[in-house]
Amino acid sequence: MAIQQISVFVENKPGRLADITAFLAEGGIGIRAFSIADTTDFGILRLIVSDTQKAAQVLKNAGVAVSITEVVGISIPDVTGSFAKVVKILADAGENVEYAYAFLTPEAGHAYVIVRVDDNAKATAVLKDNGISVIDESAVL
Amino acid sequence: MQQNYFNPEIELASREYLHALQSARLIKMVENCYNNVPFYKKKFDEIGLLPADIKSIDDITKLPFTVKQDLRDNYPFGLFAVPREQLIRIHASSGTTGKQTVVGYTQHDIDIWAEGAARAIAAAGGKKGDYIHVSYGYGLFTGGLGLHYGAEKLGATAIPVSAGNTNRQMQILQDFGSDIICCTPSYAMFIGESLKAAGIDSSKLPLRAGIFGAEAWSENMRREIEKSLNIKAYDIYGLSEIAGPGVSYECCEQTGMHICEDYFYPEVVDPETLQPLPDGQFGELVFTCIGKEALPLVRYRTRDITALSHEKCACGRTLVKMLKPKGRSDDMLIIRGVNVFPSQVEHIILSLGMEPNYQIVVDRINNLDVMTVKIEMSDSLFSDSVRQVEDQENRIKAAMQATLGVSAKIKLVEPRSLPRSEGKAVRVIDNRQI
Numbered sequence: 001m002a003i004q005q006i007s008v009f010v011e012n013k014p015g016r017l018a019d020i021t022a023f024l025a026e027g028g029i030g031i032r033a034f035s036i037a038d039t040t041d042f043g044i045l046r047l048i049v050s051d052t053q054k055a056a057q058v059l060k061n062a063g064v065a066v067s068i069t070e071v072v073g074i075s076i077p078d079v080t081g082s083f084a085k086v087v088k089i090l091a092d093a094g095e096n097v098e099y100a101y102a103f104l105t106p107e108a109g110h111a112y113v114i115v116r117v118d119d120n121a122k123a124t125a126v127l128k129d130n131g132i133s134v135i136d137e138s139a140v141l
Numbered sequence: 142m143q144q145n146y147f148n149p150e151i152e153l154a155s156r157e158y159l160h161a162l163q164s165a166r167l168i169k170m171v172e173n174c175y176n177n178v179p180f181y182k183k184k185f186d187e188i189g190l191l192p193a194d195i196k197s198i199d200d201i202t203k204l205p206f207t208v209k210q211d212l213r214d215n216y217p218f219g220l221f222a223v224p225r226e227q228l229i230r231i232h233a234s235s236g237t238t239g240k241q242t243v244v245g246y247t248q249h250d251i252d253i254w255a256e257g258a259a260r261a262i263a264a265a266g267g268k269k270g271d272y273i274h275v276s277y278g279y280g281l282f283t284g285g286l287g288l289h290y291g292a293e294k295l296g297a298t299a300i301p302v303s304a305g306n307t308n309r310q311m312q313i314l315q316d317f318g319s320d321i322i323c324c325t326p327s328y329a330m331f332i333g334e335s336l337k338a339a340g341i342d343s344s345k346l347p348l349r350a351g352i353f354g355a356e357a358w359s360e361n362m363r364r365e366i367e368k369s370l371n372i373k374a375y376d377i378y379g380l381s382e383i384a385g386p387g388v389s390y391e392c393c394e395q396t397g398m399h400i401c402e403d404y405f406y407p408e409v410v411d412p413e414t415l416q417p418l419p420d421g422q423f424g425e426l427v428f429t430c431i432g433k434e435a436l437p438l439v440r441y442r443t444r445d446i447t448a449l450s451h452e453k454c455a456c457g458r459t460l461v462k463m464l465k466p467k468g469r470s471d472d473m474l475i476i477r478g479v480n481v482f483p484s485q486v487e488h489i490i491l492s493l494g495m496e497p498n499y500q501i502v503v504d505r506i507n508n509l510d511v512m513t514v515k516i517e518m519s520d521s522l523f524s525d526s527v528r529q530v531e532d533q534e535n536r537i538k539a540a541m542q543a544t545l546g547v548s549a550k551i552k553l554v555e556p557r558s559l560p561r562s563e564g565k566a567v568r569v570i571d572n573r574q575i
Contacts, residue, residue: 005525007523007524007525009518009523009530009553009555010555011554011555011558016555037527039527039531041552041553042518042530042553044525044526044527044530046525060520063555063556063557063558064555064556065518065519065520065522065523065555065556066520066523067520067523067524067525069524069525098526098528099526116525116526
């Protein structure tokens, strides 16, 4: 059920993001969603891509540090309060949201949200129990 | 002008007198080494040297050299020439791979070290009744206790403030009316800035001089310290292997540091050929501890690059002068007075299970040494979580602080991004303009 995400270490210096995205493009890898977390010295680029294993290989060959993590994908209706409801469910279940990001979807009237939690299986179960639609990888690729 | 000698009999002695004194002491020392230090007996035997071959100080060139590695190989007490019950003090300084260089002192050794420090304080104008404010760290490091015993030997009043807690430093400077302050030059700068920030006018303080050492500093820095603290700033040199601060010291002329050559006999040699160099030529400074009992090192290579001058100084002292060291012949860095070897940093990185792909960058920011260790990011260090990556940084930082005794900034950089030349990484970039 979980979705594979590839995270990339990016030093804070001009042109670095351009390099990394170019490596992916040259490898024929499509980016479905991404977010960037930044600190003073470095950033972490998190991507959902068309082929995670190939992306990891391409980036490693180019000398980039990568990490693959499983994250939970959720489809929520594009209605005020939808995301608040999701977060509340996770909070009530004691699941800490490390980070989250949203992106457009081919599914009209919905948004997809990626959340990173400590326990994917538990989060998935509790969301489903509360009627939230958890998506699998095929939905985003 | 008052010349401020602590021991004029030695400080103004004729060269002939010094030569005789040094010769007698060297002969005694070599016998001591041969009879009481198996390491030296073996070394002398290897080159077929007998104590009787040393007839005067001029024969010193027949003796073999000693290096820091010899101290490490005989860690901790293997080079001591006296039974343990005669030792009254141990000091230590940081070495590579976490192993310290351990030195020991008999009562006599402490006395001669204190004499050197007393000469230094006197040369800076210190006298009985003065408050000597010691802001060097007290502990295994020789800075604090060195100047402390020097102040007491001189008959002045030692104030053992130790390093840090700048508010207390400023309060004591004001309330006690310290006459002379002793610390690292970078800390002196910091105190000056702190006084200014606190709105305290340094010209209203009784402080008249400072004795600064344990790290490299420039003439520019001297002028800045003199201005900000409204004092005259004196240089002092020393190393624990030989004694500690007070091995040599600056006089009012400030044209070099007079070496206490009645106890610590200096030579300057070519670091490649190890041949002695004449006055004025720069080379590696070598000391022989002709007056010491516990750790009588023979021709110890300090790695400091300097030149000697035997010209009589305008201050009246005849003791040979050494110039301010202008660098080192090995890769040791001195960061805020603390010795740091790149190999120590490497050892820490390896012990944390990381690849040793690192670079040490040293800058001087606001007159303080700042060390940054760049480490290449690897798959094992990396994670999708900022918090986890920062935890890794903090873990490395804590290990550096614990082992090196000095803080380092950690900067994680991309894999294979650190420069390598001919397959060998450039480990150290020292940007300090001293």
